Amino acid sequence: MPFIRKDNNDTYYAFIKKIAEKIVHFTFYLKGQTLYFIKPEEDKKEILTMELGKDIISFRPALKTTGLHSEVEVRWHNIRDPGNPIVGTAGAGSETNKESGKVTGSELAKKLNPKSKKVITTIVANSKKHADSIALAELIKSSDTLIEGRVESIGIPQIRTGVNIVLDKVGERFSTKYFVTEVTHTINDSGYRTSFSIRSNSVKRGTV
Secondary structure, three states, X not given: XXXXXXXXXXXXXXXXXXXXXXXXXXXXXXXXXXXXXXXXXXXXXXXXXXXXXXXXXXXXXXXXXXXXXXXXXXXXOOOOOOOOOEXXXXXOOOOOOOXXXXXXXXXXXXXHOOOOEEEEOOOOOOOHHHHHHHHHHHHHHHHOOOEEEEEEEEXXXXXXXXXXXXXXXXXXXXXXXXXXXXXEEEEEOOEXXXXXXXXXXXXXXXXX
């Protein structure tokens, strides 16, 4: 990974976010007094299954097919061999997806819009391996927006950023495994509530 310098105008949050976006599929979050900077463990087993009407108070999902890429290609000038540019690629289905019967965002893009390939020529790549990692990061980033949602549930302390959960009885399309991206735990006159954001880069085949 190339050296990244903090700009004086950047907050530390913005600086860390910039680093996370330049490394293949990393995320960061605070837990207590500790900052975690890790690869999202979206292939790990879910910590629990939640049901609408039982644990889930409300669920607001959104499925977005615009902005998906079927393939990403990164091209950069090769100073050692100007006639052969550095080229990296990431093709449909390269995202992390361990569930059978699902189609990823890039695979869906390939089906719905075969011309949805993205070519990047503005990011410095110092090797083919580096260019491949940039391409994969961009493909993953676009596919992670396939399904996003917000859930409000009864208070569940185990839910935190970086874990996987399964939502059930929320319709065939959205009853699946999700990665938790942000969590707020609240205690007030209404009791203990947990509100959290989720995402999924794949959808059940045949539902879109």
